[in-house]
Amino acid sequence: MLLKRLLSIAPLAQAERAAIKGLPFRQAVFDGQTEILRAGDRATRCIVVLTGLLVTSKVSGKGRQTTAFHIPGDAPDLQTLHLETLDSDVRTVTRSEVAYIEHSVLKAIARDHPSISAALWKVTLVDSAVFREWVVNIGQRPAVSRLAHIFCEIMTRMRAVGLADGATCALPITQIDLGEAAGISVVHVNRSLRELRRRGLLTFLGGVFTIHDEAGLMELADFRADYLHLNS
Amino acid sequence: MLLKRLLSIAPLAQAERAAIKGLPFRQAVFDGQTEILRAGDRATRCIVVLTGLLVTSKVSGKGRQTTAFHIPGDAPDLQTLHLETLDSDVRTVTRSEVAYIEHSVLKAIARDHPSISAALWKVTLVDSAVFREWVVNIGQRPAVSRLAHIFCEIMTRMRAVGLADGATCALPITQIDLGEAAGISVVHVNRSLRELRRRGLLTFLGGVFTIHDEAGLMELADFRADYLHLNS
DNA sequence: CGAGGTGTTGAACCGGTTCAACACCCGTGG
DNA sequence: CCACGGGTGTTGAACCGGTTCAACACCTCG
Numbered sequence: 281m282l283l284k285r286l287l288s289i290a291p292l293a294q295a296e297r298a299a300i301k302g303l304p305f306r307q308a309v310f311d312g313q314t315e316i317l318r319a320g321d322r323a324t325r326c327i328v329v330l331t332g333l334l335v336t337s338k339v340s341g342k343g344r345q346t347t348a349f350h351i352p353g354d355a356p357d358l359q360t361l362h363l364e365t366l367d368s369d370v371r372t373v374t375r376s377e378v379a380y381i382e383h384s385v386l387k388a389i390a391r392d393h394p395s396i397s398a399a400l401w402k403v404t405l406v407d408s409a410v411f412r413e414w415v416v417n418i419g420q421r422p423a424v425s426r427l428a429h430i431f432c433e434i435m436t437r438m439r440a441v442g443l444a445d446g447a448t449c450a451l452p453i454t455q456i457d458l459g460e461a462a463g464i465s466v467v468h469v470n471r472s473l474r475e476l477r478r479r480g481l482l483t484f485l486g487g488v489f490t491i492h493d494e495a496g497l498m499e500l501a502d503f504r505a506d507y508l509h510l511n512s
Numbered sequence: 513m514l515l516k517r518l519l520s521i522a523p524l525a526q527a528e529r530a531a532i533k534g535l536p537f538r539q540a541v542f543d544g545q546t547e548i549l550r551a552g553d554r555a556t557r558c559i560v561v562l563t564g565l566l567v568t569s570k571v572s573g574k575g576r577q578t579t580a581f582h583i584p585g586d587a588p589d590l591q592t593l594h595l596e597t598l599d600s601d602v603r604t605v606t607r608s609e610v611a612y613i614e615h616s617v618l619k620a621i622a623r624d625h626p627s628i629s630a631a632l633w634k635v636t637l638v639d640s641a642v643f644r645e646w647v648v649n650i651g652q653r654p655a656v657s658r659l660a661h662i663f664c665e666i667m668t669r670m671r672a673v674g675l676a677d678g679a680t681c682a683l684p685i686t687q688i689d690l691g692e693a694a695g696i697s698v699v700h701v702n703r704s705l706r707e708l709r710r711r712g713l714l715t716f717l718g719g720v721f722t723i724h725d726e727a728g729l730m731e732l733a734d735f736r737a738d739y740l741h742l743n744s
Numbered sequence: 745c746g747a748g749g750t751g752t753t754g755a756a757c758c759g760g761t762t763c764a765a766c767a768c769c770c771g772t773g774g
Numbered sequence: 775c776c777a778c779g780g781g782t783g784t785t786g787a788a789c790c791g792g793t794t795c796a797a798c799a800c801c802t803c804g
Contacts, residue, residue, distance in 0.1 A: 415579045
């Protein structure tokens, strides 16, 4: 999965691909709604999502704000390679499998393969670009558009790692989770989802969403995929 | 300035410091409110702020959202080292001097000095952490706290590069700029600033702000400096 | 002097919150 | 088997933080 993600934004030669496939890792499974990492932790290894869904969030006085969704292939704490402490919490949303890769291993492969080092750096830079877009999303757009934007992003990213083809995509989260990501109350999430349904743009039911009018949804969401820096 | 910024988050040996000081660069001066880079641009060099203030922002249907302030020492487009296109606009707020450093030069120094490479990567990771905090700031906090948080951040970062000692700090921006950063209307910026003044926490006048009650301001802002990952 | 950008204030309005009630589903235990 | 409880989804109604519109003050600069 990590390889898939890296390839979605950077080209890698056969030797590098093989090196990544050969990376040693431990595997672990977590139930839904489980804290995996906490703000303040010091890490000696990185996580890569294999299946399921993780979120990064921070608590602020009243309320928790999700800052990122992590789909398979993502490395939610790749930044700990160079940042001593974690500044956010990472937890599962649904039951998820993750791989642990030791920092020492990652640093070694990055040293031996400059193009892998560049690709890893690039992954963190794309994450950064996504955060910027989230600032815009939350700072400027009304609730319905915010949700629409989130769905557009997830769909695009899932497609990029081959986890969604048509207009349907698994997103096993609750309306509560959506509210924490969009910075709006659960009640309003509910009403905004109904509005999206009413407009014939999207339905979200039982952890799966279907886009019925992609152009219309992207229009409403003010979504342009360029900030994801996919190389397709 | 770049060296100062790097040293504020990462230790560097004498050899590396000397290498950074010896970096060749061109210099340029821009008036206030001038677009320096536009979303979609392809860069062959990076900017480092020497004096003044720059902002990164994105336009979204209606309204512009600032995603970052760049004080002296910052490199607003360091990500272009690995991302082909720029996804945001960068412009001056006030008259500013910037240095241009060629990508090729940066890549060379990074190749020759792994610790500089790590420090540059780390800078982009800290930027990322700041974006996360901004998502929380805009998504969760009421207007007064948002502004308070912005002031706390600027003050902390300015101190880190030696541009603020006491409780006073130059921040040559308008209330309009503050509104675009906090995601609130100008009118409400005005009222929120008055509220901060009324509470005896902070005054902002003529491009300079003074913190009168730092503990109180940080409390209201829900500000903890850990996300800036300063090594002090 | 006039024009344009910024700061300031008032008043009406509205998007979104909050509180509260209820429906529904599912797992648990008597 | 059903009763119960907890988590989630849904809806209504009152409320409020923040927006919008509008007017005016102030300053700077041509």
